[in-house]
Amino acid sequence: MTSKNVHMKIGEMKTSTGLVKNLELSIGKIVDDSWTEPMGPTPMPSISTLRDWDMKLLNKYKPFYMPDCDLCCLCTFGKCDLTAGKRGACGLDIAAQSSRIVLIAASIGAATHTAHARHMVDHLIEKYGRNFPLDVGGLNIKVEAPVTRLVTGIRPENLGDLDEVLEYCETQITHCLSAAHTGQEGSNLDFESKAFHAGRIDQVGMEVADIAQVSALDFPKADPEAPLIEMGIGTVDTSKPVIMCIGHNVVPSVGIIDYMKESKLDGKMEVVGLCCTAFDNTRYYDRAKIVGPISWQLRFVRGGFADVVVLDEQCIRTDIFNEAERVRAPVIAASEKNCMGFKNRTNDPADEIVADLVSGKATGVLILDPEKVGEVAVKVAKQIAPIRKKYRVLPTIEEIIALAKTCRQCNLCQRSCPQDLQIPAALKAAAEGNLAPLTDLYESCIGCGRCEEACPVKLQIHSYIVKAGEKFMIEETNFCRSGRGAVQDVEIRNVGSPIVLGEIPGILAVVGCSNYPKGGKDVYDICREFASRRYIVVTSGCSAMSAGSYKNSEGKTLYEEFPGGFEAGGVLNVGSCVANSHIAGAAIKVANIFAKRNLRGNYEEIADYIHNRLGAVGLAWGAYSQKAASIAAGFWSLGVPVLVGPHGSKYRRMLLGRADKPENWEVYDARTGDKVNVGPAPEHLFQTVETPQEAMVQIAKLCIRPNDTWKGRSIKLSHYIDLHKRHYGCMPQDLHLFVRTMADVPMTMKDEVTKILEAKGWKETVIPDPTLLPRMIRKKKE
Amino acid sequence: MSCEPWQCSEIAATKKANPIQKPEVAVAMIKKAARPILIVGSNATERWMEGKQLIDYIIDFAKASKVPVVATAHMVGEFLKRGYEPAAFMSAMDIGNRLVDPSWQGLDGKGHPDLALFVGLPYYMEALILCGLKHFAPDFRTITLDNLYHAHASWSFPNATLEDWANNLKVMTQKFEGGQ
Known part of the structure; x- marks a missing residue:
């Protein structure tokens, strides 16, 4: 690709034409471009380059704002009341302010993934050199970085190439965030467009992080049979010292695993993980174990299982050191991004740090050298485990009953609970000796601990719930497939046609965090439903864990029941948060490998292709974070609809189509240039759904695309109708919007559908070669 | 009965809902409306009062008041x-999005509703x-019509017990029964 920062100095050079002395030559970049694909129109887009594309989508899917807060308090002019049309001191109204919050969230998310990538790439370059080759799938992958190719026009070949990609990302994120400053952008739609841009950059940042670690740390390389990993608190052998890693950045964990192996201690201690670090640990070392999603931090720490807690970055409870201190487990903070107030001991001898942590002289330390983290964590775990004896702070049943009697029934715990769990009633029952209602809360509790913060008599309510649910907790023994990474080119070739033609009814990506309304079972149920229907189900992050946390009637988890390939009926876990880029990458590769569309700097055309032809839907059932917002933004920008669970409404803005407005659903037929109404396909770009039943019906509907063949449309409609009848108890009333010719109607449902079509005055229409881009029309209208 | 948002971290609004102290007040407002609608969320089957589900109270009310659901x-x-x-079914987001559009002609295509009654959505979703x-x-x-105070509504019942909630719904239904 390119070489950078070439510097030549010539002291003296005699040539036939003369003498050169003290010549210094600096070149910022040498372009060594062997990639023959022609450059598209938008390499390395700025924050406004793809504005027209964004506006096309935003015109089709207009924002519906639910501001949540009536005020803006971001500058000292304020607080400004923006209620019902009032403008603030800076001139901003509530629509712009709401979209500004969306932009800020997406920028934070993009910055977080990109900073993760920066740390990863810098670390790996330092360790392996700039010329270390990228390899994400051996011979099975030629398009190794589809998102990066698409957005930047760069085809990275080695770690050094990723450096330049990240520089671009860092610049763009700075611009995105700067637009949110007071007195900059003033239009809500322009804020939205910039949020889309943050999402595009986020996808690149994630891809860089993952392809760097897959290549250099030898993670599974696009492997459909990536190892099955033991998952659940019940899989942890508590007779051994336990090191618990929390976060997203695997680098410190690699230090731990390497040291443990070098010391011949693997097999003699447990390395377990929570949240995405857990996945990446298992991608590096398949005997590492996954405890569970981020919401299980408190239950695992208070349960006393962890002897040492190692924090890297992102989604860590920021009070985890207090919790760890309570159970006498030392904490090692290993990232500059969260130093947690600990003394920096990076340059101290490892044994001194170990002694301080084991003796209790220090309860936590900051160590920014991952190899030293490894040595210290392993030594401390080994020495402290016999001293701690898995000391825990869960109360006994008798203590719970006694303490529950002090409950004032003030309801503040329930009113503070994001799930509105009926804690007061459970405590009342507990006071009478009946713990069953507390046990019932275990599955729904997301472990935030807000109930305890609210309690005026300081009851440790979360601990009571965990203790009451202890039986379930220690019986959690499941399997999750280790993150496989990217999708192989050959897999894309195999499924490209049936996906685009609609014969594989859709791709469902179940991603994101664990802020579920009623526990993780909903995720499992949804994944299983669609895998059974021969959709391709892709998982990642905490959702991938929840998907694997339940078993079928034969005792098999989802990953044991379904194949791990990108195929009809496959359930594939791509990996951690940053591996989400492979889901976008797969969609992009369909356009490139199957449809032969150029990727290089050709964002608009590829997004147009994906939006109109690829029946893909994202579901973030428990999305909570800013990173989830930026991941969603990256998919919106590609025209891929995203559903979020009920808590996702707190992102404060939806992107909704209006099925009742036919004028919103016109596309160009690229063959003729005619405008054709294709119906609401897909109907929404970002939508909150309230229940898993609603999610299933919406997923089936949102997989419908204008390009579906009659056969494909018929298959998609049969799933939509079937799920609608099952969960809504009736036929869908919008079928006339999705049937183009009678051939689209599922044969077995013809009578029922025909009745609806007749009642709605349905008329036949054509199946176009759909595009939103006039430049893609092959035959211009006279 | 308290007029604070039920969920503690729900930020109090600068413009807060007027409290409905008696169900008769709600009935009067509904009767005054020309085109009311009643939006019923998924908690309708999750909430029980006096051995009966919320949805059953709502059906009684909807039948009596003839407010489209x-x-x-x-x-x-x-x-x-x-x-x-x-009268219709759609996602909570869809009905919200239609209601903010002044050109939307309602469920029957004859005009924009002038009043929306909400009940039974997850608290935070309804608030948003x-x-x-x-x-x-x-x-x-x-x-x-929930038993939880919603600051962002125009009018809201205060936080109330399940018994009071059941009573409010029954009184409202009775006030509409008999052709009132």
């Missing part, structure tokens, strides 16, 4: 199981939708 999520199936056909309506359809009126 919009069922959100999968609630349409629950209504149909009970022999009641709602009400907030969206407050800001982007400031002349539109909203009432919640």
